[in-house]
Amino acid sequence: MATAPRSRSSFLGLLSLPERQAVLQALRTETVGGLILLAAAVVALVWANTPFSGAYEEIRDFHFGIPALGLDLSVGHWTADGLLTVFFLVAGIELKRELVVGELRTPATAALPVVAAVCGMAVPAALCAATAGIGGGSTNGWAVPMATDIAFALAVLAVISTHLPTALRAFLLTLAVVDDLGAILVIALFFTSDLNPAALAGAFAGLVAFHVLQRWRVTGWWWYLPLGTVIWALMYNGGIHATVAGVAMGLILRTTRDKGERASPGERTGHLLHPFSAGVCVPLFALFAAGVTISGDALTGVFTTPEPVGVILGLVAGKILGIFAGTCLAARFTRARLNPDLAWADVFGLATLAGIGFTVALLIGELAFPRGDAAEHVKAAVLIGSLTAALLAALFLRRRNSVYRRLWEEENLDENADGIPDVCRRAPGGAA
Numbered sequence: 001m002a003t004a005p006r007s008r009s010s011f012l013g014l015l016s017l018p019e020r021q022a023v024l025q026a027l028r029t030e031t032v033g034g035l036i037l038l039a040a041a042v043v044a045l046v047w048a049n050t051p052f053s054g055a056y057e058e059i060r061d062f063h064f065g066i067p068a069l070g071l072d073l074s075v076g077h078w079t080a081d082g083l084l085t086v087f088f089l090v091a092g093i094e095l096k097r098e099l100v101v102g103e104l105r106t107p108a109t110a111a112l113p114v115v116a117a118v119c120g121m122a123v124p125a126a127l128c129a130a131t132a133g134i135g136g137g138s139t140n141g142w143a144v145p146m147a148t149d150i151a152f153a154l155a156v157l158a159v160i161s162t163h164l165p166t167a168l169r170a171f172l173l174t175l176a177v178v179d180d181l182g183a184i185l186v187i188a189l190f191f192t193s194d195l196n197p198a199a200l201a202g203a204f205a206g207l208v209a210f211h212v213l214q215r216w217r218v219t220g221w222w223w224y225l226p227l228g229t230v231i232w233a234l235m236y237n238g239g240i241h242a243t244v245a246g247v248a249m250g251l252i253l254r255t256t257r258d259k260g261e262r263a264s265p266g267e268r269t270g271h272l273l274h275p276f277s278a279g280v281c282v283p284l285f286a287l288f289a290a291g292v293t294i295s296g297d298a299l300t301g302v303f304t305t306p307e308p309v310g311v312i313l314g315l316v317a318g319k320i321l322g323i324f325a326g327t328c329l330a331a332r333f334t335r336a337r338l339n340p341d342l343a344w345a346d347v348f349g350l351a352t353l354a355g356i357g358f359t360v361a362l363l364i365g366e367l368a369f370p371r372g373d374a375a376e377h378v379k380a381a382v383l384i385g386s387l388t389a390a391l392l393a394a395l396f397l398r399r400r401n402s403v404y405r406r407l408w409e410e411e412n413l414d415e416n417a418d419g420i421p422d423v424c425r426r427a428p429g430g431a432a
Contacts, residue, residue, distance in 0.1 A: 011336040012111060012167040012346075014411070019102065020421075021180045023170045027154060028273070030173075033157025033278020041290045041358070041383075048247075048291030060288045070237045076288040081365060083183040083281035085232055085246035087359070090277045091180040091272040092250020102256050103174050112330040113171060117178035119326025124318030128310035131391040140368040141378055143190065145314030147183040147360035150176035151278055152386065153353050160394045163408035164399065172350055175323065177295035183360045185239045195242065200238035203245065206231035211252050215264065241367070249377065260358065282359055289362045301377050307369070308381030315355045315385030316392070323351035341407055349396035355389030358382065381410025387390060 015023065047056045065071040065078075073081065083222065095104075104110040129142035151171060157164055206227055213223055228249055236242035255266035263271070292298070302308045327347050338344065361382045369375040399405075412421055 008277070012171060012339040012342055013329055015166055015170060019170070020166055022097070022102070023166060023173060025174065027100055027169055029274050029278050031158050032153045033275070033282060034151035034268070035158060036279050036283045036422055037151050037286050037358070038155050040150050040286040044381075045292065045294065049294050055058070056291055058216060058327060060291065069233060069330045071191030071233060079281075079285040079288050080366060081236060081242045082144055082232075083245050084285055084363060086273055086281045087246070087277045088184060088243040089250045090270055090274050091177065092254055093255070093266045095177050095181055096251050096253065097255045098174060103170070108334070111334050112327065112336055113174040114178055116326040117175045118318040118353070120148070120319055120323035121179050121182045123325075124314035127318040128314035131310030131313055132306045134268075134331070136310065137306030137310075138374070139380075141307050141311060141365060143183070143186045144311045144361050144365045144368060144378060144382065145318055146186065146364070147357050148176045148354040149174075149246040149356050149360065149386070151282060152356045152358045152390075156353065156356065156393060157397075160398055164397065165342070165404060165407045166411060168342070168350055172354065175354055179422040180360065181413060183249070183364065184192035184244055184247045187364065187367065188244045189299035190272045191364070192240050192367040195239040196237055199234045199241065203231050203234035203238055206234060207248055207252065210249060214252060214254050217258070219265070241268070264280040276362060285359065289366065290379070290383065292376055292383065294380070298376065298380060300386065302380045305374075305377055307374055308377040311361075311365075311378055311381035312385040313356050314387070315361070315382070316388050318353045318358075319355035319389065320348070324348050324353055327351070336418070345396070346400060349393055349400065352389055353393035355393075356386045358386050361386070394411050
């Protein structure tokens with residue numbers, strides 16, 4: 001007897017209603033935050049290239065804090081080491097949610113986006129390192145083009161007014177979540193210096209206490225805020241970038257609901273901090289990180305120095321090649337069938353959009369090149385590479401906007417006005 005062919009799973013198909021609602025809520029906040037981020041980046045660029053650039057540098061380099069605790073930092077460092085910890089805390093919560101109840105909870109559904117994300121990190125990093133090495137430059141910035149800035153990408157979508165289907169947006173969000181984890185692992189493993197074992201032991205003990213409080217179902221911000229601050233300070237003084245503390249705490253927070261619980265601690269924390277992270281923390285970091293002097297000599301240095309050229313190639317060509325090829329290979333070997341309403345051109349456009357690597361790319365660039373012309377050139381390369389990726393993605397996605405508009409209208413149709421899209425009520429067999 002001949003065996004029946006193995007069924008093929010659907011890729012970029014309709015999301016379940018709870019997953020759709022969670023994705024839409026996250027994307028709504030990120031889109032607004034991305035528009036604020038764009039405005040902050042423009043302000044930084046304009047400010048740094050006016051006669052008032054001296055004031056910009058004075059504010060960015062102004063130091064304050066508690067020297068006795070090793071926390072006498074500049075404004076720029078407070079935004080990078082302090083405010084971005086909130087950003088990575090939210091990223092950790094989102095990753096935990098994806099692992100527990102989202103797209104990454106089972107190997108079958110996780111394989112494709114994880115492979116695509118890993119290829120989307122590995123290829124840009126390899127291309128950047130190869131370009132810098134062949135050109136005789138430093139390969140310290142190999143990790144700069146690894147991460148996708150989901151807020152910036154969604155802001156670009158808002159500006160070009162594309163009606164991208166929820167499944168494509170969810171796939172982009174999953175890619176960004178996975179490569180945020182990859183970026184923080186790279187920061188923890190490759191950008192550490194002068195390790196302080198005592199401080200790291202204290203940070204680890206604090207994380208254990210954080211976990212115990214979660215296991216004991218202890219609630220109340222007055223427990224977690226002081227403990228989280230101590231963990232952050234100890235991590236910073238331990239020689240590991242302080243943002244690692246944010247991801248660790250996000251992964252510890254419980255994301256499943258107990259019986260009778262309306263929201264888990266992870267959901268409550270994410271709901272509270274996500275707007276603050278997207279609307280305040282990331283834009284302030286961009287304000288003090290994106291202030292690059294634009295001149296003929298500076299631009300010449302960007303396109304004639306191997307390190308920034310590698311960053312640009314990694315963000316534009318590397319992301320497209322890595323994500324698109326990784327997605328095709330993963331779909332081939334997992335027998336995933338592309339949603340018949342979409343085409344591989346849509347995946348290509350999404351891969352292009354993922355080349356926007358603004359926030360985390362700037363952070364890793366600062367760690368790889370702390371000062372000097374190389375630092376300024378790499379920052380400018382991140383801006384140029386992200387802008388190029390945004391323009392190419394707008395070109396590719398706008399060509400398919402009529403298809404996206406039709407799918408968007410279908411998946412949002414609610415004829416009986418019950419708040420649930422009609423398409424979510426229809427199962428393949430016709431049952432509600």
